[in-house]
Amino acid sequence: MTLEQLLDQEFVTLPDLIRVHARDQPQHVALIQDDRSINYAELDALLDRIVASMQRDGLASGDAIAVCANSSIEYAAVFLGGLRAGVAVAPLAPSSTAESLVTMAADADAKLFFVDAAVAAELEAVKTTLPAKLIFLDGSAEPAFNAWLAPAGATGAPVTIAPDAPFNIIYSSGTTGAPKGIVQSHGMRWQHIQRGVLNGYGPSAVTLISTPLYSNTTLVSFFPTLGLGGTVVLMAKFDAGRYLELAQQHKVTHTMLVPVQYRRIMAHPEFDRYDLSTFEKKFCTSAPFSAELKADILKRWPGGLIEYYGMTEGGGTCILAAHEHPDKLHTVGCPAPGHDIRLIDDQGREVPQGEIGEVVGHSASMMNAYHKQPEKTAEVEWFDPSGKRFIRTGDVGRFDEDGFLTLMDRKKDMIISGGFNIYPSDLESVLRQHPDLDDVSVVGMPSERWGETPVAFAVARAGTSLTPESLLEWANARLGKTQRLAAVQMVDSLPRSAIGKVLKRELRDSFKPKTPIA
Incomplete structure (x- = not known):
């Protein structure tokens, strides 16, 4: 089947899409990191070797691995190879404490734990408690990734993957308590890839990624780019000047940035001398995005600007095409097509239009559950009178008369002072x-x-x-x-x-x- 025919299917896995790109455009570059690159034929063959290696080590469909390192070609390949093996991937934050990393790897039931030198040094004091075998992506110690790999040309046994099979386990930041493992399915990620066509992802897309691969913020651009045959440029560490250099060098068309990164880029003293004319779409999510900053980006940076509002847990997503609605920059946009977003009060009742309430959302893109935490899962679920399942965001907002959502704050961050x-x-x-x-x-x-x-x-x-x-x-x-x-x-x-x-x-x-x- 062609890519266009596959996109009309009810469900296709991301690794299968990469196989198609390896067949149809084998020499097209898939990933770039510094002065290194890998094309789709090479990436497809590498994923097969990773599957063979995991199966050799006893991993089966439904098992899990953990990855904790800076972004790299090897990191991306392990993530994708694990998916082809039917293995759920738990990408963990290198900024986590050693104790938290051990806890999260154990919670995910990870059989293998892929790290780099910096993370391994952090884990040194607790290595005897690690629940999984360490493999060093950067070759800084043994077993090194290249030595662990099965020989060139190796392939594993094919695996059948169902839409509801776990794709990844993303752990919440833990800033308000113990991290929770958010289980997302292959079907949910397929929805993201299909939606990517509407945003111009495709073989001609070049996406610059400077946020970490453990974050859902990154993955909602990373997976559609590769799933639809584009090129991803990886930055291991964000720097505004270096970002602008890479954007100009690689003629970048798409990017996902968080507001603080946009602010630093726009404040760079040499911003206006860079040629950014190839940009088609810029995306933002994860944190409050001021109307003033959006306006500055629209004025000085070519291409459209799209803000996503949603949660890693899924549910409802709002989308603001800022370049189309310059009078709505104070909002996070309207519900995405097929997304049902409502506002409820403290008693779980829907509030009238124009009033403030907690944001809850339903869509085809919702997490299965928090991993092994049914009570926590129940806490974030809300059901309407018909029994329809929604995810509670913990955010407080209000819809205006045009259906655009203005966020007030996190519910837990709202200050009650003297009853106000x-x-x-x-x-x-x-x-x-x-x-x-x-x-x-x-x-x-x-x-x-x-x-x-x-x-x-x-x-x-x-x-x-x-x-x-x-x-x-x-x-x-x-x-x-x-x-x-x-x-x-x-x-x-x-x-x-x-x-x-x-x-x-x-x-x-x-x-x-x-x-x-x-």
């Missing part, structure tokens, strides 16, 4: 108007008088002399009476996850007021 609901995003929006402010986050801190009260953590622009006292006075003169800040703490930078989410728990733990908060 205060949304940190509203305060942050006001604070960002200060000309000497580079970055800011507002969190709720305990208060004997009010229960909770808002505190701002602010990063001053380089070369300015912004003080907490002056910023506090400036902000409170512009905020409503119930919104006023109790304090401002200046910081060098905001703690963020690898995909740009502000770690508010770390901010709370770091708060050192000059005087106690009333």
Whole structure:
């Protein structure tokens, strides 16, 4: 079958699509990393060797592996080879503690654990408790990946994969408790690949990836690019200047970035000298994306800009084509086709249009469950009166009269002060108007008088002399009476996850007021 015929099928696996590209465009480059590259024929053969190696080591369909390393061709090949073997892949964050890595690998029931030198060094103190055999992707120790591989030309036994079979287990960041394994199916990923056609992915697409491969943020662009026969350019570590160089060098057409990366790229002093005219679509997700930043990107960076709002767990997705709706940049767009997104109150009842509620969503792209945690799975499920299953996002929002969703905040981050609901995003929006402010986050801190009260953590622009006292006075003169800040703490930078989410728990733990908060 041709690629076009396959895309009309009810279900096709990603490894099968790569086999088709190896047949139809064997010399077309699939992956680029620095000065290395691999074409589809070579990638397909490498996946077969990985399948043979895993089966030789006793892995069978339904088993799992873990991968924890910086992005590389080898990392991508192991992920894809595991899928061809019918093995679920658990991509883990290198920023995790050694104890967390052991816990997550054990929770996933990983039989093999692929790492690089940096992660292996982190695991050294706990290596006797590791539940899986280590394999070194970068060849920094034994067994090295190339030595572990079956001989050239080796192929494993073919595996039949059902749509509901586990594709990957992605662990939540753990910023609010123990990480939960989010099990996504091959059928869910097939939905992402099919949808990729609408966004221009195909053999001519060149996608620059600078977010890590353990993040769903990355994977929603990574898999459609390869599934539809394009080229992925991998960055092991993000740097704004290097990103711009690669984009120009490889004539990049697509990219996925998080807001903090967009902000750093747009602020690069030489941004305007780079030729970015080949860009067709730029995507963003994972963290709040300010209207001001979107507007700057639309003005100065060629190509469309699309923001996705959703969860790794799946459910409903909203899409904002910012280049088509420049008057809606304060929103995250409308529900994607076939996605049912509703708002509910604390009692689980739907709220009327225009009112604020928690966002819940249903679609064909939903996780199977949290791995081995049925109670946690039940906590994020909501069922409408007909029994239709939705995923709770924990976000609070409101639909406008045109059906565009405006997010207020994470439900858990909402501040209840003196009985009033205060949304940190509203305060942050006001604070960002200060000309000497580079970055800011507002969190709720305990208060004997009010229960909770808002505190701002602010990063001053380089070369300015912004003080907490002056910023506090400036902000409170512009905020409503119930919104006023109790304090401002200046910081060098905001703690963020690898995909740009502000770690508010770390901010709370770091708060050192000059005087106690009333």
